[in-house]
Amino acid sequence: MTQANDPTLQSWVDVPEGSDFPIQNLPFGVYKMKDRSPRLASAIGDYVIDLFVLAKHGFFDDLDIDRKVFRQQYLNDFMALGRAKTGAVRNRLADILDTDLENWDASELKDFFLVPMSEVEMCLPVKVGDYTDFYSSIEHATNLGCLFRDPENALLPNWRHIPVGYHGRASSIIVSGTDIHRPKGQQMPAGADAPVFGPCKLLDFELEVAFVTCKPTNLGENVTTANAEDHIFGLALFNDWSARDIQKWEYVPLGPFLGKNFASTISPWIVTLDALEPFRVPGPVQEPAVLPYLQYEGTRNIDLKLSVEIVPEDGQGKVVSESNFKYMYWNMAQQLAHHTVNGCNLNVGDVYASGTISGKEKGSYGSMLEITWRGTEPVDMPDGSQRKFINDGDTVVMKGYCEKDGVRIGFGEASGKILPAT
Ligand code: CA
Numbered sequence: 001m002t003q004a005n006d007p008t009l010q011s012w013v014d015v016p017e018g019s020d021f022p023i024q025n026l027p028f029g030v031y032k033m034k035d036r037s038p039r040l041a042s043a044i045g046d047y048v049i050d051l052f053v054l055a056k057h058g059f060f061d062d063l064d065i066d067r068k069v070f071r072q073q074y075l076n077d078f079m080a081l082g083r084a085k086t087g088a089v090r091n092r093l094a095d096i097l098d099t100d101l102e103n104w105d106a107s108e109l110k111d112f113f114l115v116p117m118s119e120v121e122m123c124l125p126v127k128v129g130d131y132t133d134f135y136s137s138i139e140h141a142t143n144l145g146c147l148f149r150d151p152e153n154a155l156l157p158n159w160r161h162i163p164v165g166y167h168g169r170a171s172s173i174i175v176s177g178t179d180i181h182r183p184k185g186q187q188m189p190a191g192a193d194a195p196v197f198g199p200c201k202l203l204d205f206e207l208e209v210a211f212v213t214c215k216p217t218n219l220g221e222n223v224t225t226a227n228a229e230d231h232i233f234g235l236a237l238f239n240d241w242s243a244r245d246i247q248k249w250e251y252v253p254l255g256p257f258l259g260k261n262f263a264s265t266i267s268p269w270i271v272t273l274d275a276l277e278p279f280r281v282p283g284p285v286q287e288p289a290v291l292p293y294l295q296y297e298g299t300r301n302i303d304l305k306l307s308v309e310i311v312p313e314d315g316q317g318k319v320v321s322e323s324n325f326k327y328m329y330w331n332m333a334q335q336l337a338h339h340t341v342n343g344c345n346l347n348v349g350d351v352y353a354s355g356t357i358s359g360k361e362k363g364s365y366g367s368m369l370e371i372t373w374r375g376t377e378p379v380d381m382p383d384g385s386q387r388k389f390i391n392d393g394d395t396v397v398m399k400g401y402c403e404k405d406g407v408r409i410g411f412g413e414a415s416g417k418i419l420p421a422t
Pocket of ligand 1: 133240
């Protein structure tokens with residue numbers, strides 16, 4: 001077992017009941033605050049752990065890591081150290097925060113390296129090079145096939161053979177808490193014979209989980225399902241905002257464009273694949289059998305509970321979806337093997353999103369398009385209003401956590417508020 005994953009570990013830092021950040025999590029992110037430039041951090045309870053302060057005091061000296069790596073605006077240089085070294089940093093943090101200290105008491109230094117989360121601003125954790133969005137939930141792909149094509153042939157013929165995906169836009173990936181103006185664009189209203197221009201009327205979220213790569217490949221090289229996870233640093237929550245009316249008019253024949261690239265919200269903490277090890281579960285049986293390069297061994301899905309809440313301005317929120325990352329038909333190893341099978345190269349800091357994660361039941365759908373069945377079954381909000389899609393002033397909050405053997409590994413949240421179109 002990875003040392004930091006030991007469920008019996010207890011920290012001398014107070015970790016409130018139900019916290020996303022027990023000693024067994026220790027995710028990585030970047031924070032800044034007044035008079036303190038961006039630097040790398042981890043999290044425990046209600047505190048961020050300043051990794052640069054710990055590095056300056058020599059806590060990582062024997063790990064042979066340049067201290068400058070910890071005073072950066074992004075995690076990229078740290079991630080590029082590779083999973084063995086970053087995993088060693090995580091284990092060292094568990095040592096420092098564990099109550100069973102033998103030789104020294106790090107709690108004497110706590111005022112230097114523990115900062116209340118309420119006092120910091122979390123930054124975009126990764127300088128995103130490329131962003132790829134998959135379409136790997138069979139329930140979501142089936143629902144969309146029913147809504148837009150033919151319920152009898154909802155899945156397109158390629159779907160069970162290829163982890164379908166497309167290249168998204170990296171520049172508009174924003175950290176949780178960043179407001180978004182309602183996008184404008186062309187739409188073709190039903191029955192009209194010419195398009196109109198204006199604010200999107202069908203603004204939607206997409207509940208997704210993204211992974212970030214930490215190990216590059218050369219052009220022409222491919223990764224296998226067996227070694228793909230060496231390239232994966234960790235996971236975050238991801239809201240791939242979608243303008244359905246813009247999307248519907250523009251997407252033929254080349255796929256998503258302005259209906260997608262106006263914003264995607266990522267949570268600030270990257271939860272390491274190491275921390276998620278105890279929560280692996282088998283994925284769905286893939287029928288028919290996939291081609292050899294997509295076959296895999298081991299347990300590759302992750303039991304990660306997900307939720308989406310819509311919070312109106314000055315109003316009470318409502319959870320509109322409870323889903324789970326374990327539903328994914330195609331796993332991350334298959335996605336990376338497919339992504340590189342043609343020789344496409346990977347870089348440190350690339351973001352790969354799962355695609356909307358829907359479960360089988362109505363309460364587990366990952367977009368308003370599915371939840372309200374294209375607006376035909378609106379959601380009742382606590383204030384008496386209804387939602388077919390997302391209104392101006394609404395904040396969409398995505399949360400996620402794994403839980404087993406009394407250990408809860410949380411992801412924080414990916415939230416974003418919709419402001420009126422400019
Ligand atoms: Ca998406």
